[in-house]
Amino acid sequence: MRYAVLVTGPAGAGKSTFCNGLITHLRTSKRSGHLVNLDPAANSDAFEYEPSIDIRDLISLEDVMGELGYGPNGGLVYCFEYLMQNMDWLDEELGGYDDDYLIIDCPGQIELYTHHPFLPTLVRHLQRLGIRTCAVYLIESQFMEDKYKFFSGVLSAMSAMVNLEVPWINIMSKMDLVTTNVEDKGSGRNGIRTRKDISRYLEVDPMLLVSAPGSREERTERNSRFHTLNQAIVQLIEENPLVRFLALDLTDPDSIETVLSHIDFVMQYGEAEEPKEPADLDEGDFADME
Ligand SMILES: Nc1nc2c(ncn2[C@@H]2O[C@H](COP(=O)(O)OP(=O)(O)OP(=O)(O)O)[C@@H](O)[C@H]2O)c(=O)[nH]1
Numbered sequence: 654m655r656y657a658v659l660v661t662g663p664a665g666a667g668k669s670t671f672c673n674g675l676i677t678h679l680r681t682s683k684r685s686g687h688l689v690n691l692d693p694a695a696n697s698d699a700f701e702y703e704p705s706i707d708i709r710d711l712i713s714l715e716d717v718m719g720e721l722g723y724g725p726n727g728g729l730v731y732c733f734e735y736l737m738q739n740m741d742w743l744d745e746e747l748g749g750y751d752d753d754y755l756i757i758d759c760p761g762q763i764e765l766y767t768h769h770p771f772l773p774t775l776v777r778h779l780q781r782l783g784i785r786t787c788a789v790y791l792i793e794s795q796f797m798e799d800k801y802k803f804f805s806g807v808l809s810a811m812s813a814m815v816n817l818e819v820p821w822i823n824i825m826s827k828m829d830l831v832t833t834n835v836e837d838k839g840s841g842r843n844g845i846r847t848r849k850d851i852s853r854y855l856e857v858d859p860m861l862l863v864s865a866p867g868s869r870e871e872r873t874e875r876n877s878r879f880h881t882l883n884q885a886i887v888q889l890i891e892e893n894p895l896v897r898f899l900a901l902d903l904t905d906p907d908s909i910e911t912v913l914s915h916i917d918f919v920m921q922y923g924e925a926e927e928p929k930e931p932a933d934l935d936e937g938d939f940a941d942m943e
């Protein structure tokens with residue numbers, strides 16, 4: 654059984670860094686993980702591990718921009734269209750793996766997750782090849798500093814989730830940048846937050862939107878201007894209680910282990926081994942009969 658983890662999320666969320674961290678963790682746990690780079694604009698210096706499969710071997714954004722005159726975003730779309738037309742290339746590249754986790758590093762252009770058909774097509778293709786696939790969606794912990802930014806991140810995660818229809822895990826990355834107030838009291842001044850405060854973001858408490866920060870005047874104005882929209886968002890999130898984030902602190906091995914165990918769980922990792930035995934037996938039976 655092969656497994657694929659699509660690592661998605663907005664630009665700079667820490668996708669590539671997470672891919673590196675996850676592969677390191679898999680390898681120190683004596684499991685195998687391979688990097689698949691799907692970002693045609695990736696800078697090679699960013700990879701701690703040489704990608705085992707690399708879209709840049711098929712097509713590079715640099716060539717598309719240079720030779721066809723595309724800008725970076727149109728060029729990305731062109732690269733993915735090209736990949737979709739050359740899926741046999743990917744099939745061949747995917748051929749040599751067994752019982753492995755393929756960690757797929759995706760580009761950060763948000764429109765890739767919200768309205769292009771490429772990733773859903775890719776996922777269906779992987780599933781047809783018998784590869785179990787899940788997606789993780791990263792937003793960075795700095796999003797918690799601004800409620801509106803945070804909820805736009807939540808909505809982008811939900812939109813991508815609806816678009817992809819695979820087992821899904823939301824991750825709050827770069828938690829090492831968040832200082833927790835150990836005493837667990839006081840306000841979130843100077844970036845110091847209480848655990849309770851953080852958990853309202855990780856478990857996504859939509860009521861955060863209702864109590865906007867600032868003076869009373871500001872609050873009243875915001876509330877009247879955005880009241881209807883906010884109410885709709887609050888309701889949307891209340892009706893989808895599955896929107897929650899796993900905290901990821903790459904400096905803490907326990908945190909990576911927790912994220913990995915969630916990935917293993919949604920992938921039903923290891924459960925593929927069960928049907929293997931009867932299949933082997935059947936083959937043996939046939940061999941006897943011949
Ligand atoms: N402190 C901290 N910084 C991080 C962490 N993960 C990533 N960064 C930094 O955030 C920046 C972006 O990280 P990347 O891993 O390249 O993010 P990305 O999502 O792959 O970015 P794009 O591919 O451009 O969309 C880099 O400067 C990283 O060093 C983290 O866990 N903690």
Ligand SMILES: [Mg+2]
Nearest residue numbers: 668669692759
């Ligand atoms: Mg990246």
